[in-house]
Amino acid sequence: MVAALDDLDRNILAILQEDCSLALDEIARRVGASKTPVWNRIRKMRAAGIIRSEVAILDPEKLGFESCFFVLIRTSQHDADWLARFLKAVQERPEVLEAHRLAGDIDYILKVRVENARAYDAFYRALIKEVSIFNVTSSLSMEEIKNTTALPLR
Template sequence: MDKRDKRILEYLQQDASMPVAELAEKVDLSVSACWRRIKALEENGLILKRVALVDRKKANLPMTVFVGVKTSRHSMEWFEAFQDTIAAIPEIVEAYRLTGNIDYLLRLVVPDIDAYDRVYKRLISKLDFTDVTSFISMEELKFTTAVPVSYI
């Protein structure tokens, strides 16, 4: 991994649809050399996939809700049921297992509070929780899918 590979990653994280010829010019490589580097980054798993980012407001999903989940159940059976449950709910776009006072943190995108309430009821109908705490985002201050390449 050299500086050109890192620059390729930086550009692709901003716009994965950039034509290879344009990207090659920006990183001072031939088109074929640039293409080979992109393919190598994909083959070694550093580039997982290329996706389109959807404007949530235009998709009628302007509300972000963070949900903190506590459970008294810490068995693999419960954990697998939890994973299956959240995988089946498309409004849950991120989920993390945490240390500390909250066991899991979920990020949901929904059109309104009524839609969130339906997701909440779907969650609690499937599994037992000790506590479910919701935090409604009032304003998005920063959102990016790009990761820093300086640590590679």
């Protein structure tokens, strides 16, 4: 269900997507409203699940995670037991930043962030030990052109 938001809500969310550590005074100043209504709207959007969480976004390369792999997975098994094992394996691997089930020839795509190719190989070996996979294709990202968590609200 799509939430009904007005322009003030969208402006507040746009600011929070850029920097959620801003003081309430600054957010209110930027949207041209007083603190109390801005705070009430933020609280309501948190309660409604529109604002799921507030996190620090880290620089992976500065922390030694220089390699980003996109892993395309095809499976020949579509039973509930295989799916449960696969989901558990993916959710428990901290290297997996994103996992998506796809329509089309590829069943799943994973975004995996690791230190280097050797670390990716260790991840791959651990994954196939936990769950049987029909076909895996991995692609190393040579350059990150765009990376954002901000939704296009305006």
